Amino acid sequence: MKEKTYIEDVDRNLYDFRYEEKDSDFYKVDKGLTPEIVRQISKEKNDPEWMLDLRLRSLEVYNKLPIPDWGPSLDGLDMDNIVTYVKPKTALTAKWSEVPDEIKETFEKLGIPQAERESLAGVGAQYDSEVVYHNMREEVSNLGVVYTDLESALHGDYADLIKERFMKLLPPEDHKFMALHGAVWSGGSFVYVPKGVKVEIPLQSYFRLNAPGAGQFEHTLIIVEEGADLHFIEGCSAPKYNIANLHAGCVELYVGKNARLRYSTIENWSKNMYNLNSKRSLVEEGGKMEWVSGSFGSHTGYLYPMTILKGDNSKCEFTGITFAGKGQNLDTGLKIVHSGKNTTSAVNTKSISKSGGIGTMRSSVVVNPGAEGAKSTVDCATLMLDDLSKSDTIPVMDIRTQSADVGHEAKIGRISDDAIFYLMSRGISEEDARAMIVSGFADNVSKELPLEYAIEMNNLIRLEMVGSIG
Amino acid sequence: MENFKELKVNPLPVPTWHWLKVNDADIKVLDEGVISANESIIRSDKLRTGTSFTEDEFRSLESGMGTEFSEYGYKVSANTVSLSNDDPQRSEEAVINISYEDGRSYFNSYRIEAKDNCDLTVIMRYNEDCDNDPSSGFKAGTDTRVYVGKNAKVTLVQIEEAENAEIYNNIASYIEDNGSFDVIQLVLSGRKMYNGIATKLMGKRSKHTINTGYVGLPDSKLDFNYVARHNGVECTTDINVNGVLHKRSEKCLRATVDFVTGSKGAKGAEKEDVLLLDDNVVNKTVPLILCTEEDVEGEHGATIGKLSDEILLYLNTRGIDKDLAYKLMATGRLLTVARMIENEEIRNDLISKIDAE
Numbered sequence A: 001m002k003e004k005t006y007i008e009d010v011d012r013n014l015y016d017f018r019y020e021e022k023d024s025d026f027y028k029v030d031k032g033l034t035p036e037i038v039r040q041i042s043k044e045k046n047d048p049e050w051m052l053d054l055r056l057r058s059l060e061v062y063n064k065l066p067i068p069d070w071g072p073s074l075d076g077l078d079m080d081n082i083v084t085y086v087k088p089k090t091a092l093t094a095k096w097s098e099v100p101d102e103i104k105e106t107f108e109k110l111g112i113p114q115a116e117r118e119s120l121a122g123v124g125a126q127y128d129s130e131v132v133y134h135n136m137r138e139e140v141s142n143l144g145v146v147y148t149d150l151e152s153a154l155h156g157d158y159a160d161l162i163k164e165r166f167m168k169l170l171p172p173e174d175h176k177f178m179a180l181h182g183a184v185w186s187g188g189s190f191v192y193v194p195k196g197v198k199v200e201i202p203l204q205s206y207f208r209l210n211a212p213g214a215g216q217f218e219h220t221l222i223i224v225e226e227g228a229d230l231h232f233i234e235g236c237s238a239p240k241y242n243i244a245n246l247h248a249g250c251v252e253l254y255v256g257k258n259a260r261l262r263y264s265t266i267e268n269w270s271k272n273m274y275n276l277n278s279k280r281s282l283v284e285e286g287g288k289m290e291w292v293s294g295s296f297g298s299h300t301g302y303l304y305p306m307t308i309l310k311g312d313n314s315k316c317e318f319t320g321i322t323f324a325g326k327g328q329n330l331d332t333g334l335k336i337v338h339s340g341k342n343t344t345s346a347v348n349t350k351s352i353s354k355s356g357g358i359g360t361m362r363s364s365v366v367v368n369p370g371a372e373g374a375k376s377t378v379d380c381a382t383l384m385l386d387d388l389s390k391s392d393t394i395p396v397m398d399i400r401t402q403s404a405d406v407g408h409e410a411k412i413g414r415i416s417d418d419a420i421f422y423l424m425s426r427g428i429s430e431e432d433a434r435a436m437i438v439s440g441f442a443d444n445v446s447k448e449l450p451l452e453y454a455i456e457m458n459n460l461i462r463l464e465m466v467g468s469i470g
Numbered sequence B: 001m002e003n004f005k006e007l008k009v010n011p012l013p014v015p016t017w018h019w020l021k022v023n024d025a026d027i028k029v030l031d032e033g034v035i036s037a038n039e040s041i042i043r044s045d046k047l048r049t050g051t052s053f054t055e056d057e058f059r060s061l062e063s064g065m066g067t068e069f070s071e072y073g074y075k076v077s078a079n080t081v082s083l084s085n086d087d088p089q090r091s092e093e094a095v096i097n098i099s100y101e102d103g104r105s106y107f108n109s110y111r112i113e114a115k116d117n118c119d120l121t122v123i124m125r126y127n128e129d130c131d132n133d134p135s136s137g138f139k140a141g142t143d144t145r146v147y148v149g150k151n152a153k154v155t156l157v158q159i160e161e162a163e164n165a166e167i168y169n170n171i172a173s174y175i176e177d178n179g180s181f182d183v184i185q186l187v188l189s190g191r192k193m194y195n196g197i198a199t200k201l202m203g204k205r206s207k208h209t210i211n212t213g214y215v216g217l218p219d220s221k222l223d224f225n226y227v228a229r230h231n232g233v234e235c236t237t238d239i240n241v242n243g244v245l246h247k248r249s250e251k252c253l254r255a256t257v258d259f260v261t262g263s264k265g266a267k268g269a270e271k272e273d274v275l276l277l278d279d280n281v282v283n284k285t286v287p288l289i290l291c292t293e294e295d296v297e298g299e300h301g302a303t304i305g306k307l308s309d310e311i312l313l314y315l316n317t318r319g320i321d322k323d324l325a326y327k328l329m330a331t332g333r334l335l336t337v338a339r340m341i342e343n344e345e346i347r348n349d350l351i352s353k354i355d356a357e
Helices: A033-044 A051-065 A102-110 A112-119 A150-154 A159-165 A178-186 A417-425 A429-445 A455-461 B055-059 B067-076 B311-316 B322-338 B344-357
Strands: A026-028 A086-088 A122-127 A130-136 A146-149 A191-192 A203-208 A218-223 A227-236 A245-246 A250-255 A260-269 A272-275 A276-283 A287-297 A300-303 A306-309 A315-324 A329-340 A344-353 A357-367 A374-383 A388-399 A405-413 B002-007 B025-029 B040-045 B081-085 B091-101 B104-113 B119-128 B138-148 B153-160 B167-173 B180-187 B192-201 B209-214 B220-229 B236-245 B250-259 B264-277 B282-291 B294-303
Touching: A033 A051, A033 A159, A086 B344, A102 A122, A102 A203, A102 A227, A112 A122, A122 A146, A130 A146, A146 B153, A150 A191, A150 A218, A178 A276, A191 A227, A191 A250, A191 A276, A191 A300, A191 A374, A191 A388, A191 A455, A203 B322, A218 A227, A218 A260, A218 A455, A245 B322, A250 A260, A250 A287, A250 B025, A260 A276, A272 B104, A276 A344, A276 A405, A276 B025, A287 A300, A287 A329, A287 A429, A306 A344, A306 A455, A315 A329, A315 A357, A329 A344, A344 A357, A344 A388, A344 A429, A357 A374, A357 A405, A374 A429, A374 B282, A388 A405, A388 B025, A388 B294, A405 B282, A417 A429, A417 B236, B002 B067, B025 B138, B040 B081, B055 B138, B067 B104, B081 B091, B081 B119, B091 B104, B104 B153, B119 B138, B153 B167, B153 B344, B167 B180, B167 B209, B192 B209, B192 B236, B209 B220, B209 B250, B209 B322, B220 B236, B220 B264, B236 B322, B236 B344, B264 B282, B264 B322, B282 B294, B311 B322
Parallel strands: A122 A203, A191 A218, A203 A227, A218 A250, A227 A260, A245 A272, A250 A276, A260 A287, A272 A300, A276 A306, A287 A315, A300 A329, A306 A329, A315 A344, A329 A357, A344 A374, A357 A388, A374 A405, B081 B104, B091 B119, B104 B138, B119 B153, B138 B167, B153 B180, B167 B192, B180 B209, B192 B220, B209 B236, B220 B250, B236 B264, B250 B282, B264 B294
Antiparallel strands: A026 A086, A122 A130, A146 A191, A388 B282, A405 B294, B002 B025, B040 B091
């Protein structure tokens, strides 16, 4: 009988703490989704007129579009029971000392202020539907970099730019939950990196959803101008409740000519979360988009960052890992569209399924007519740790240019007996050998994760790989 | 007025984003007045014309083109040819030449069986004799169902050479312990071709191979759906597809390797190599691996696009220019598959035709 490696789940103790919230500390809209609720949110946020119009149009689109019929079940998600807007009764501040004690303590437990001091150029912290803290180092600010909450930016110097770009890459019509986002979005960050500016250390936004039965719909808009460079980190977590929570954020990234943007995400939502997040990037001539994505949490996940290589010689690199454990159905992957000439994409993904978890790697690589000289390599590897679990790989390649060069490889398997034997012959116990192999499987992805920048991420990514024979 | 019916065929076993238009294919078929095509069957007298595997059992099998097409076939098919080898001492072969004559719609059904320890090869050639009005074309459906007994082997060779054809080729198969089902498909012509194979590897150490070579001629459309369900312990599948696409041709290959719980030690590999000869082609490749069993090995690989610079340089140093290099590599893909055919006469005939192109 073959022996199995027992891999512990991601340690969630650090993230499942919570404070009992008093209604008096928060402003909430009613459960459900109606035009009145949408208007109420808009009024609360002091939206410009065009934004209210967008919200109401999005609601109409939401009501028309069907639930996706190709992914994990969303039967447990009842929008009539989701509160779409929960605002802590505190004002946005750039001083940590002014953040209310309970919220401050939450982020301190997650290591946010410590990470800011040690390794970040700026931090934004969102609690439920609103950003409560935003700060950036003075020297970065002096370079002309803008990093602020999106609501403030909507009324500031960049209002016209935001109007020009907001939900243009990901319009409400894209899918049902993008329409939902358009109707009730709140919070998120706006980043603007001027031409030629290279931000040497990362910016980080952290999203915490604390309210039970609530949705979080933050919007992140990043514009990296010609020749500029930025590394942006996104983290998210929530305590676990017995009722469904929903995350339907939107990330729109504009990478200018010869610019570079690295966008790193460690997603560790609680296992009652429906994570229906959408991300899209548009890359101009010579620009480079780098995605580093780790998906560990959520009950159900739909997550496929998309990159449009519009400009000639633009590039995309995607490195991702998904760990689907007990009770999880994580459908993750990516989409890449090659439109410019001589564009390149390189994808490397890893997936681990255990204890009945369902992991699906879904991807598409499209090479449009005229994308001469496009090159793409996709490499997917999946490790099955037991036969209770399920793992599917669903890639699509749609190639319409003769001079394209597209390669795809995928493998699925278990821990090799030969590798175990080799390590044991070197004096390593079987238990340790199995744990080492699993650790090594994820290593080429995890080494790309920016652990050195945010201690909090060490906690999120930590897999307790205890090898035991059973 | 002709009564047409729209069908969804070649369904992807697990759907993906609709905007990619790969979850299935749409066809329009004649719902009435479908006739059987002329067949000439060359076979030995030893080959039986009935099967032990019952029609109900054959119909219970999953087919590559899907339920809608299977139901359609049961309705319109007027003629079923059954071939069975029950003699373990003889390796049998049957050659079926199917000929289409005019602009009508055809449907033919085939039941193929190799009983325990037996070996059977069936070669099907799709040809045309369209003297009347070749431009009108014709639609030709076939439904082929295969049973492979214990330690038995079935080789199915299908060669599509009909220039004006719109072919629907539906295959379902079932393999017992240590059985082997090998498919060789050569698509050398045709306007449209929809081709689905679903195989249930039920027996332990059962084996399944598909080797396909295709050429997408200008303005043609090719649509494949290969599904291998691994149920038995240590069963294996190997799918190799090599193709060439000319201008304005479209091709979609769905190839799925499914490891069902209990298929311990199973292995599945799928590989496609597509050479694009012109712009304005559409190549879609969808290689799925589905897995609910830990102890398996699955892999897929695809190479799509132009010839690599290394190959071109190598050939150039041997005095072969770029155009000739592409021609050689294109015919090479088809010849590799043609050479797998054991029937010498047919093999040489095909090699001559491919070389002459």
